[in-house]
Amino acid sequence: MSEYFISFVDLLRLVEGLASYSRVVAPFLHNQRRHLFEITPENLKSLDLMGFRAVEPFKDSLFKVADKVSDYFGPDTPPAPQPLTILGARGCDLEALEVLDRVYNEGDFKDPYYAANRSEVLVIGADCTDCADTCFCALVQGRPYPTKLFDLNLSPLDGGFIVEIGTEKGRQLIETNRSLFDEATAGKLEEKALNRQRVLDLLSQKNAKYKLKLGLSETHKRNLENKAWRTLTKDCVECSACNFTCPTCTCFLLLDQAGGGRFEKHKVWDACLKAGYARVAGGANPRGKLFERLQNRYHCKFDYSFDRLNRYTCVGCGRCIDGCAGSIDMRKIFVELERQVPLTAKLE
Numbered sequence: 001m002s003e004y005f006i007s008f009v010d011l012l013r014l015v016e017g018l019a020s021y022s023r024v025v026a027p028f029l030h031n032q033r034r035h036l037f038e039i040t041p042e043n044l045k046s047l048d049l050m051g052f053r054a055v056e057p058f059k060d061s062l063f064k065v066a067d068k069v070s071d072y073f074g075p076d077t078p079p080a081p082q083p084l085t086i087l088g089a090r091g092c093d094l095e096a097l098e099v100l101d102r103v104y105n106e107g108d109f110k111d112p113y114y115a116a117n118r119s120e121v122l123v124i125g126a127d128c129t130d131c132a133d134t135c136f137c138a139l140v141q142g143r144p145y146p147t148k149l150f151d152l153n154l155s156p157l158d159g160g161f162i163v164e165i166g167t168e169k170g171r172q173l174i175e176t177n178r179s180l181f182d183e184a185t186a187g188k189l190e191e192k193a194l195n196r197q198r199v200l201d202l203l204s205q206k207n208a209k210y211k212l213k214l215g216l217s218e219t220h221k222r223n224l225e226n227k228a229w230r231t232l233t234k235d236c237v238e239c240s241a242c243n244f245t246c247p248t249c250t251c252f253l254l255l256d257q258a259g260g261g262r263f264e265k266h267k268v269w270d271a272c273l274k275a276g277y278a279r280v281a282g283g284a285n286p287r288g289k290l291f292e293r294l295q296n297r298y299h300c301k302f303d304y305s306f307d308r309l310n311r312y313t314c315v316g317c318g319r320c321i322d323g324c325a326g327s328i329d330m331r332k333i334f335v336e337l338e339r340q341v342p343l344t345a346k347l348e
Contacts, residue, residue: 002171003184007160010180012044015087017177019044022083022122025061027054039087050156052128052135052144053090053317057247061086062117063100063269069113069254070265078112081120088126092137092317094149096247097123099313101149103250113267122169125150127196131203134318136331139207140216142316144199155192162192210331212338216302216312223337224299232333233294235326240271242297242320242328248313251277272297298330 006014018024024039028046034054037043061084089097104114125146128135137144146153151170155162162184165171174181212219223229243249253270256263270277273293279285287293305313314330321329 002165003189004163004165004174004181005157005160005184005188006154006163006181011154011161012047014173014177014180015039015047015085016041016044018085018087018122022085022120024085024087025058026087047087049088049126049154049161050129052131053092053319054088055245055319055322057096057245057317057319058086058089058093059096059100059247059249062097062121063104063114063250063252064117064267066266066268067113068264069267072263072265078116081116083120083122084117085122085124087124088154089123089146089150090126090128090317091143091146092135092315093247094123094125094146095137095142095315096317097149099248099309099311099315100250102309122173123150123152123166125153125166127153127155127192128199129156129195131199131206132318132322133206134321134329135203135316136207136210136318137316138200138203139210139212139331140312140314140316144203145196155195157188157191157195162188207331210335212334214338214341216314216334217306219334219338219341220298220302222341226337226340228336228340229291229295232336233291233328235328236273236290236294237325238273238275238290238293239325240273241323241325243271243273244269245319245323247317247319248301248315272300294328298333 015024015026019039025036026039027034027048028037028043029048034048034051036054036056036058039047100114101118104111105118127146128144131144135144145155148166150166152173153164153166155164163174163181165174214222243251249269249271251270251272252267255266255268257266272278273290275285275288275290275293277293278287287296301314302312305311
C-alpha cells in the first residue's frame with residue numbers, strides 16, 4: 001500500500017479544497033478539549049489533529065440526533081446525498097463506523113436515511129499521539145490508530161503527516177492533488193512506527209490494572225444473575241450520558257409532531273437507560289429497575305453484540321466514563337465481576 005508525506009501547510013491547502021464542495025467536520029481545541037466543528041475559512045488554520053479522540057463522536061454526522069423521516073401523508077423520500085468529509089477520525093471512531101454501517105447499511109432492511117448520509121462520505125483518519133486516562137481501545141481488540149474504513153489516514157510526524165491510502169477514493173484524491181504530496185522516506189516511516197508503538201505502550205500503562213484473564217463477553221455471561229450489579233451500578237443517576245456520547249449506540253425512537261397544519265414523523269436518538277425505554281403499551285417493563293437497565297447496556301455491548309455482529313460494540317473510546325455523572329468506569333466493573341467468578345482452571 002502506497003504511503004506519502006504531506007506538510008501541515010499543504011494539508012491545509014488540501015482541506016481548503018475539500019471544503020469548497022463538501023462539509024468538512026474535524027476536531028478543534030476548545031476550552032482545553034478537542035471538539036468537532038465544521039471547517040470554515042475563518043477556523044481552518046486552527047485545525048488540531050494531535051492528541052486523541054474528540055469529546056463528541058462523529059456519529060451525529062451520519063445518524064442525526066433528530067431527523068424528519070416522513071410527512072403525513074406524503075411519500076417517504078430519503079434526503080439527497082450531500083458530500084461530507086470526516087477528518088481526524090481515530091481508530092475508535094472508525095471501529096464505531098463499522099458498527100453503524102453493519103447495523104444500518106447491511107442486510108435486508110437498510111436504513112435509507114443513514115444510507116443516503118453515508119454514500120457521499122470521505123473518511124480521513126488520524127493516529128492518536130496521546131491517550132486519555134479513560135481510553136481503553138486495546139482492551140476491546142482495538143488500536144490507537146486506524147486500521148480500517150478510512151479513505152486516507154494521517155500519521156502525525158514532525159513537520160507533517162504520513163498519508164496512507166485505504167481506498168480507491170483516497171488514491172484518486174491524492175492523484176488529483178499530487179503536487180501537495182511527497183514520497184514517504186524510510187526515515188519518516190520509521191518515525192511513524194515508533195510513534196505508534198509509543199502510544200500503544202502509554203495506553204498499556206494506563207490500563208495495566210484493568211487487564212482481565214477472561215474475555216469481556218465471557219465475564220459478562222458468567223455474571224448475568226450476579227447480585228453484584230445492584231451495588232456496582234448504585235451510582236448511576238439515569239442521565240444517559242453514556243448512551244448519547246457512545247459512538248455505537250444505534251437505538252432510536254419515532255415521534256409524531258404537529259406543525260403547520262400537518263403531521264411529521266421524526267427519528268430521534270433513544271437511550272436504554274431511560275425508564276420508559278423497554279416499557280410496553282400495557283405498562284409492563286421487563287427492566288423496571290435502574291441496575292437492570294445498566295446491566296442490559298453491558299449485555300448489548302459485550303454479549304448480544306457477538307450474537308449479532310461477532311464483535312464488541314464497545315470501541316474503548318472512554319467517552320461514557322468521561323460523561324458519567326456517577327463516575328462509573330466500566331473497566332472497574334469488569335475487574336470486580338471477574339473477581340467474583342469462581343476460580344476455574346481457565347483462570348489459573
